[in-house]
Amino acid sequence: MTRFPTYPVLLVDDEETWLRSFSLALKSQGIDNIICCQDSRKVPEILAETEIEVIAADLAMPGIPGDELIDMVTARYPDIPVLVITGLSQVETAVRCIKRGAFDFFVKTNDKSSLVSGIRHAIQIRELKRENSSLRSRFLHDTLEHPEAFESIVTCSKTMRSVFQYIEAIAPSSQPVLITGESGVGKELVAQAIHRLSGRQGEFIPVNVAGLDDNIFADTLFGHRKGAFTGADKARPGLVENARGGTLFLDEIGDLAPASQVKLLRLVQEREYLPIGSDVTRKTDARIIAATNAEPEALNDPDRFRSDLYYRLRAHHVHLPPLRDRREDLPLLVDHFLRKGCGNRKKPALPPALLPMLAAYPFPGNVRELQFLILDALSCSGSDMLDMERISTHIGKHPSAGLIPHAVHPPHKEETPESVSPALPATETGNGHILFGPELPTLRHACDALVSEAMRRTGGNQALAATLLGISRQALNKRLHKARD
Template identity: 75%
Template sequence: MTKFPTYPVLLVDDEDTWLRSFSLALKSHGIDNILCCNDSAKVPEILATTEIEVMAVDLAMPGLSGQELIDAVSATNPDIPILVITGMSQVETAVQCIKRGAFDFFVKTNDKSSLVSGIRHAIEIRELKRENSSLRTRFLQDTLEHPEAFTPIVTCSKVMRSIFQYIEAIARSTQPVLITGESGVGKELVAKVIHDLSGRQGEFVPVNVAGLDDNIFADTLFGHKKGAFTGADRARPGLVENAKAGTLFLDEIGDLPQASQVKLLRLVQEREYLPIGSDVTRKTDARIIAATNVDPESMGETERFRSDLYYRLRGHHVHLPPLRERLEDLPLLIDHFLRQGCQQRKRPAVPAELLTLLLGYDFPGNIRELQFLILDALSCSGDEELNMDRIKAHVNKHPAAARKVQPGEGTRLQFGPELPTLKHVCAELVREAMRRTGNNQALAASMLGVSRQALNKRLNKLREKEDGQA
């Protein structure tokens, strides 16, 4: 069972009864990684050996007072949020503690739910600070700590690399993740990578919620008791239970009915749910990742989808670009799908026109559509050359998917007041072709309409020129 938060909440009070009651209150709200200390003098020793997420400290303690302890911890461990627990007569002192570095204060006689909310808020702030620090390091150093985790995603795109760096920074967070992007861009693949990097011991449990009515949604996710309804001859645990200590991936979340959205909001917000036919609320530690092909900007504003649920799900947001915005990946993806389809057969040669044809296509179905085109072409190809007939027929059937020509990208080039030299234009064309094909010389030569040998000569001249300038 994965405990929440990752590092323990430290409760410090000399009254054991208060420590027990507050621990129970926290556990009933899903915060179960707790350390209790009834001697404030032992706190420095605990901090020296254990990483602490949040502290809650009572002001009125014998020996080392709460105020002295807060001063000491703020000086040596300024990143740890400290919540001050005070009596009615000590509010002024608590305010002074806030000015000296404490995160917040609560009156001990108040309802414990306010203190639980304060602890949860402090945990969220600590996670955000940790993620921001991780993001800064990764972007400044342009590094990935676990590049092997992204092997299933075939890409050489700089945009995708930035997304990978963001994913590494948020992977261990407990906050929900919303993945957006058009159909076929690989949202479930990315969700699985986030799970693999999270360090969670449980399973990755995917479910497509599109088309599920409220009853089926509740039964699928939350399960039911035996006898809950006609035909329920045995209990069903539900997918939330299957995802304990793991990740629950909800695909096509934008199509969820309103009634189901209310149930999901409770799951996301309170980390609890009610199986059908049960009066006993169950807790979950499953991390929730949701995905939708609905535009994220309109999703939070439309009446069809609850804005409170949308912003809860969007604890972190990953937006995947469509294939037409990462065309530099086309050569790699074509090669990947060819290898995928030729595991039990000889790989046919690829016609030079394939890349040129596909570079002019918009791929409304994205990577999934490209996979279909390549595997479909293989199914009707011999061993010598990839049959292009079905690919051409598919592209010609979808004229609306012809890629929009950008300024200067069509047959008529745009020039400034001074014309570039032919040598300069040729050099830039070669560089652009190599960039678009991921440095694949055969595909770049095909795109430029020259032989591979001719392209190789031009590349050698460019290298000699660059070496001479260096």
């Protein structure tokens, strides 16, 4: 089972009763990775042998007093926050400890909730510092430490690489993650990558919450006791329980009903939930990852989604670009889906016009739509060449079909040479011939117009634009430089 936090919390006090009661209070709140030390003289040895997340130490102790402990820790281990626990008569001394480098101080009372909150806050600060340090290192050196975690995501996009670097930095955190992006961009694949990198021992449990009413949502996530309602002939643990020590992935979170949002807020904020028919709350250590195809600005609308829940879920935010913004991935994805669809069959060759046609299409269904197109075309193809007819028919039905190269999409039968606007210098007909208006463009102007149109259709991707024009990328580069000069 995964313990929280990753590195232990060190409790230092000479009173054994207080150590026991405080550790129980922490465990009741999900903080179960704890080391108790009754002799402060052993603290240097513990720090030398063990990575410690947070230290909570009594101020008045025999051996090494709390103020000397602060000096030692801040000098040798400045990243470890130290929380000082004081008696009612030691508040002024505690304030001096803050000035010497202590993270915070708390008065020792029977109510330990404030101290538990302080330790949780210190853990969050340390996690953020580690993430920031990791991000700086990864972006500075442009490295991925665990590329194998992303092997299910086919890409060569620099934008996606930046996303992967961010994911590597936040994966060890216990904080929720919100993944946004259009339908079909691969949000669940990214959630699985986060889970793999997190090191959590539990399972990855996905659930699509779209369309679930409040009762079904509560039963699906939180489970129920036997006899909780008619037909509940046996207890059900629920998906939160199944995700213990692992990750709970909530897809289409933007469609969650308002009543369910209240229950989810308690789960995210307090890490506790109430099974149907039970009056005893249960704790969870499952990491929450939510996903939505709604824009973050639209989701952050109080009339649609609770703002407090939105900001809790968005402790970390991963936005995935649509396929039209990473067109350089098209050749890799087409080849991947062909290999996947062919199995042991011989992979058919690609028609020369296929990639330029796909590059000009906006793909509203993103990678999922591309997969459908390739596998559908493969089902109608022989072993020599991929059949493009079904792909071109599908793409031609889209409102943006006018942006697609005319060599692939012939004009309607009623179009004639006379119907072509004379303002356009040239138009390509369905049989591959080019029709010109009354005035011929110069060769230079025609070339410039072709290059400009190719760059527009491919979103500025030079590799795909060169493919569209039938020239090398180096030749396209020369023409672009001439156009600028």
